Amino acid sequence: MKYRLLLAGVLVCALSVSVFADHNTLSPREQRFGWKLLFNGTDLSGWTAADQSGAWSVQDGTIYCNGRGGGYLYSNDQHKNFVLRLDFKVSPNANSGVFLRVWDRNDPVNTGIEVQILDSYGKPNPGKHDCGAVYDITAPLKNAARPAGEWNSLSICCRDDCFKVFLNGEKIVDIKLSDWTEPGKNPDGTPNKFKYAYKDMVKPGYIGLQNHGHEVWFRNIKIRPLY
Numbered sequence: 001m002k003y004r005l006l007l008a009g010v011l012v013c014a015l016s017v018s019v020f021a022d023h024n025t026l027s028p029r030e031q032r033f034g035w036k037l038l039f040n041g042t043d044l045s046g047w048t049a050a051d052q053s054g055a056w057s058v059q060d061g062t063i064y065c066n067g068r069g070g071g072y073l074y075s076n077d078q079h080k081n082f083v084l085r086l087d088f089k090v091s092p093n094a095n096s097g098v099f100l101r102v103w104d105r106n107d108p109v110n111t112g113i114e115v116q117i118l119d120s121y122g123k124p125n126p127g128k129h130d131c132g133a134v135y136d137i138t139a140p141l142k143n144a145a146r147p148a149g150e151w152n153s154l155s156i157c158c159r160d161d162c163f164k165v166f167l168n169g170e171k172i173v174d175i176k177l178s179d180w181t182e183p184g185k186n187p188d189g190t191p192n193k194f195k196y197a198y199k200d201m202v203k204p205g206y207i208g209l210q211n212h213g214h215e216v217w218f219r220n221i222k223i224r225p226l227y
Contacts, residue, residue: 023220024040026222035223036223041058042058047075050074053069065211067211067215070213073208074207079225080203080204081226083155083158085154086219088154089148090119090148090214094214095212096117096211098114098156098207099207099209100205103203108210113137114135114210115132115156116133118131122147126139126140131143131145132144134173137175137186140173141171144170145168154166163175178199183195183196
């Protein structure tokens with residue numbers, strides 16, 4: 001009996017290790033298609049925190065933001081045309097964001113594109129500030145966010161002025177940045193908060209994860225350059 005219990009415990013541990021090991025890795029197929037890991041699951045190699053708050057760390061194979069202080073965690077490399085994939089999980093009422101093509105890390109809000117991360121599960125008519133929105137630019141086509149505490153899968157495709165967002169397998173954003181021709185103004189005439197027109201958001205830049213004062217987790221961060 002003791003032997004069977006011990007064997008069962010070993011099998012559970014082995015399965016747990018196997019499941020965990022599947023995260024933050026590239027499959028052979030991903031390697032063939034040129035995907036690259038941006039997070040190794042062990043440390044913050046390849047990333048730089050923009051402040052000294054100590055908010056960013058690695059916890060159980062995830063990049064963990066404890067919400068203290070504020071600021072961003074930036075990739076060390078810049079990217080222009082790519083597909084970015086990652087998983088994220090939020091705490092209740094959490095607010096965060098994934099920033100793309102940030103060309104000035106001192107002003108990411110105005111010099112990068114933010115895909116909003118928010119605990120907005122269940123909201124029937126998501127707006128420009130809800131989960132999956134391009135912040136203050138366009139609302140998601142549908143609310144595909146999962147409840148706080150559950151993992152979400154996010155995919156973002158940037159190719160010149162084409163910008164698409166998929167959340168949990170649903171396409172929620174499909175826009176042309178070239179349609180945003182004026183600073184502070186959306187194509188439908190509504191205002192936005194930005195001092196640059198989004199038609200100019202086609203430069204190479206950093207990827208940023210936002211600390212907005214709440215607990216957030218990220219894992220499986222990988223990128224495929226598009227040429």
